[in-house]
Structure formats: structure tokens, C-alpha cells
Amino acid sequence: MKKKVATFATAALLSASFSTSAFASTYTVQKGDTLSSIAKKHNTTIDQLKSLNNLTTDFLASNQKLKVAQSTAPAVSKKAAAASTLPQAVQAYTVVQGDNLSKIAAKHGIKLADLIAWNNLKSDIIYPGQSLKVSASSTAPLKAPAEEAPPAPAPAPSQNNNQTTYIVKSGDSLSRIASQFGTTVQQLQSLNNLKSDLIYAGQSLLVNGQGKPAAEQKPSVNDQVTNTDLPLLNEALKLIGTPYQYGGSSINAFDCSGFIYYVFNKAGKAINRLSSEGYYSRSYYVDTPQPGDLVFFENTYKPGISHMGIYIGDNQFIHASTSNGVMITKLSDAYYQKHFDGFKRFY
Template identity: 45%
Template sequence: MKKIIFTLFAATALSMAIGTSNTEASNYTVQSGDTLWKIASSNNISVNQILSWNNLSSNSIYPNQKIKVSAASTTVATPTKPAVSSTPVTSVNTYTVKSGDTLSRIARLHSTSVSSIQQLNKLSGSNIFPGQKLTVSGKVIATPTTTVKVPTAAPTVSSTSTYRVVSGDTLTNIAKRHNTSVSQLMSLNSLKSSSIRIGQVLKVDAKSATGSLVTVSNPVITPPVNSGAISTLVTSANSFLGTPYKWGGSAPGGFDCSGYIYYVYNQAGFSVPRTNTTGFYALSSPVSSPQIGDLVFFKDTYRPGISHMGILIGNNSFIHAGGDRVQITSLNDKYWSSKFDSYQRLNVMK
């Protein structure tokens, strides 16, 4: 009888140990030099997921901090016989990427591997973006529906039919901003010289005469041409997440938006000068099909005209030194989408 009781006790203890180890596997102890981006990459999850699972309000972490790296339940497993799932299985061929998706999650959902999805879709990296169509294989197991707040539609850039001149404007930068030419602006506005004045209202497109509004939809992100250098750039940019904002700063002790761009681009091997947002705008060219690593410009933030910038990193997001620190922000953000100006590519990257 004692032998039977001991055997039952040992089996119970073993099952509890197994359940506990599963729970511990969802945690990670922060090491010196870690960043949320590095931890997220190692565990095939996103920074936003880590922030949500750990109720973090910023990207700041410290050594020996316990971080949850999966949404696994912390309930201790019981040695019950697993039930046979009656969840329906549906065969699919394509999948549309949603906000928060990763290749790892999509692979698990469709019972395939990340490498298989990369091969099927000719992906050189793991960067994907909402709305992207991916070819998948195998079976997709329908999972319970989780209510998720759907972000607003991707920002669109409305190229208005007229433009009001602000301090510092020239016909050249106005033409560049609206994808037109100086000569066309002069013709549309019957100008005999390039002189303009603050407050002057200019027609900026050929359809202005009829009063039509031209809407430019948010372009689809294309794969980077120089994926090795771009990967280095994005890795360098992410390594400074949480670095304090410092006006005029251009070193790891603190950055402003242009100083941050200057530092990480040079770290990635692109020789760019230390200049401000207007200077970077002049050193780049508009792109209709932006790629990861391109610049995102914003206008009329703390001053009229081009006044802020960041780096496009995919998933409809950009990384920048803004607010009180270096951070990743969605282009769907209400404030930043209202200030969006254009996607540009530095001339040194061509």
C-alpha cells in the first residue's frame, strides 16, 4: 500500500514539474547589453508584443529583469488526457498579413516553416507589412477569434491643389515636395521670376485650374536593393531604442531626429553629413515605392515646413528620435499621419 501511495505522489510531482517548466519557458532574464528589439528578434516576436505582455510603457529594461516572451498561460498543467480537437481544418494557398503578424506566427498558423514561406515568396529577410499577400502551404487550423482593435487605414498623402508659401520656402523645394518642376510652377502661376513671398498661394499641379483634388495613396513597400547594408542599418537603428532625446544630439548619449539619422546611417557605412531635417530633405529624392531604410519626412510639427524625420522599418512603422526617446511609431498614428509629407531616399543609397 505504501508503495502505491509513493508511486502516485511521484507521478503527481513529475506532472507538476512538467507544467511548471512550460511556464518558465515563456520567460526571459534580461542580460547586459540586451534591447527589446534584440530579445524580440531572438524569440521571433515583435517589440509591441513584449510591451503588451509585460505591461511596459517604454522600451527601457535592465539586467536580470524577467520578461515574458510568449503569451503562454501560466496555469500549471494537469496530467489529464489531451482531448481530440474538433477544430475544422481548411486548405489555403495565400494569406494576407495583419498588423502584429510575424513570419513565425504565420508559419505556426499554417503548419509550415519560416524558411518555406520565405522560399515560396522569395523573401530575403523576415520583414513583412500589413496587407501583404503571402503564398503559404499546408493546412491552416482555425483558431478562436480574438477581438483586436483594428488600426485606422494607412495614411494617405493628399496633394492639395494649392500651397501657401511659408518662411524658408523656395520654388525648388516646393516643386520637389509636390513632384513637379520649377518651370511648371512658374507656368501655372504666371510667374516671371522665381521670387515668392510668405503667405503667397501657389497652384502646385496641372489639375489646380479645374479645382480637382489629387490623392496619392500610400505606396507599397518594396524589398531593399542592398539588403545586407539595409539590414545593418536597421539593426543599428534598433540598438538605440530608448536612447533619450537631446536637442542637437548626434551620439549614443542622446539624439535629436536628424542627429539620429546621421549617426545610424554612418554606422551602416553610408557617408552622410551632420545636417538638419531640411538638409537631409535636400540630399534625398522622392520615391513612389519606398523600401525599408528609406526616410520618412514630416512637416509642420514644431515649425512650418519639413521639421521631423525617421527611418522606414516595415510593418507600416518608422523608427525615430521623437518625444522623449528613440522609439518605433506606426504610420497610422493619428498625429504623425496628419503631419506626413513624403518618402525619400538618400542620394548616397542610389
């Protein structure tokens, strides 16, 4: 009996020892943290933090868990070592409170369509604690249900095999492209796995018809997104390059809230002229943002809500910036991800 107790105690001690050495120290991200500040705090480097946590961007979210010390796990058998390398082929992310698919895609520098495809999602609903794949396999692809759509656009079944590629130009819409190639908007959406009518200049689309694609056009700074079916975005995109002026709310110059006031009223959605804080208090949070929703930022030039813009999809927003006037910016931009508050929608 004593021998059995001693054996059990020894096993428990070894198990505890293995558990202690098998995991790296962790740090919970606080609001305002950056990879640079965390690296300095823990005497490491940004590159080491990225490598240790399989990060592909500098985007951090509040309450995100980060490893801050290299694991010193004891040697294991070849079989165990081989097994331990399998999950590393695909990065995983655990959903936290306040997350949405767009925010997660921006955080990991991936496309929203890829995130949906890799996880075989049938809706935008996610929940805290859910594990999501945030990268493709670098070795062998994970097995997926037969009905899962591949992340890259796939041709829809058709008797017409004369498929070609068309590069979207500024001013294009799905209906215009469909007419040019003798097809329909629905067929274009199906052929390219599009979930909405939103397209952007420089985007490559599969088309199915007898027409020939026009010459490719390199998108300019002002041609990043186009969608003539959304009046709000269409009005906003017309204003790219308009200079910034504090208190401005006319076509001559805008500040961030003046830009919102002008665009919404121009698109037929009457709102009063308020500050960013005023619009913030007259809107509600959304977990799954749609093009045309509001995006808010805090603690930029003053404490609290201090900047805003309009979400245009593909992890981008359009806004009146103090440096460049009306412009399109990615949510993964280091400055804006640090001050990001959330997506909201007018009541």
C-alpha cells in the first residue's frame, strides 16, 4: 500500500513539474497596450512576441492572452513531438466578449471571406470561448465537411466553359459587369462567392460569358472601393481628398463628425449636426458590422470618444483625418487599432 501511495505521489509531482515547464508565461492585454510596450515590459522583442504567439499583424485586443516567455518543455518522444507539431500548421484564436468576425479578421490580417471559409461558418454569429482557425494550413489542409466552400473563388457549374477574369475599375457595379459579359448579377455572386454587392477597384472577378475583359487598370488611392448600389458609400467615396478643417461640415472641408453629417444627409438619411460623442450616444453597438455602419475611436486628441468614420467593408473605413482629409484607412493600422472602440449603428 505504501508503495502504491509513493508511486502516485511521484506521478503527481512529475505531472506538476511537466505542467509548469510546458507552458510559457502569459500576459493579458490591457486597453492601450501595444506590442512595443509589452515587449519592453517583459524584456523581449516585438518579433519574439509575434513568433511566440503566431501573430501576423500588430493588432491586439483587450483581454487577449499573450505568451511572453519561451516554453521550456522537457524532451518528449518522437511520436509525441510529431503530434505536437500538427496543431501548429493552423493558427487558432479563441473568441472573447465583444469580438466579431470583422474585428478578428483585422486582428490577424486576413480576409473575412477566408475566415468564414476556413471555419465553415453559415452565419456571422460567434460566441466567447469559440475556437476559430485564423490561418490556412502550411502543410496539409484540414479536413472539412464536403459542403465547405474553398476560400478562393470557385467556378459555379455551367455549360459555358468560356470563363475569364475581369479586373474591376472605378465606377463599376455588378450589374454593369453582368451586362458587359452577358450574365446576371446572381451568377456573378455565385461564381465569386460574393455575400453582397460590394466590389472594389482592382478586384479580380471570374466572369462567365462571351464578352472580353477590358484592359486591367491599376487602382488609384481614390479608387479603393466602389459600390453604386449603396448610396451612402457612394456619396462618401466622392469626397476622398477633401481637406480637413475643425468644425467643417461642407464640401469645402470636413472634420470627422461633419463628414458623417454631410454624407448621411446627402444620402437621404437626415441627422442633426453633432460631435463624435453626440453621434456615439445616439447609436448602438453591433457585433457584425455592415458597410455603412459607424466606427468609433477613443483617446485620440482628447480623452473619451474623439474620432469616427464609416465602415466600408473589407476591414476598412472612410473618415476625415486631420493629416490627409477624407481618406480610406485599414482598421489594422497600428494607430487606429490602438484607439479602436467599436462598431455602432444609428437608432
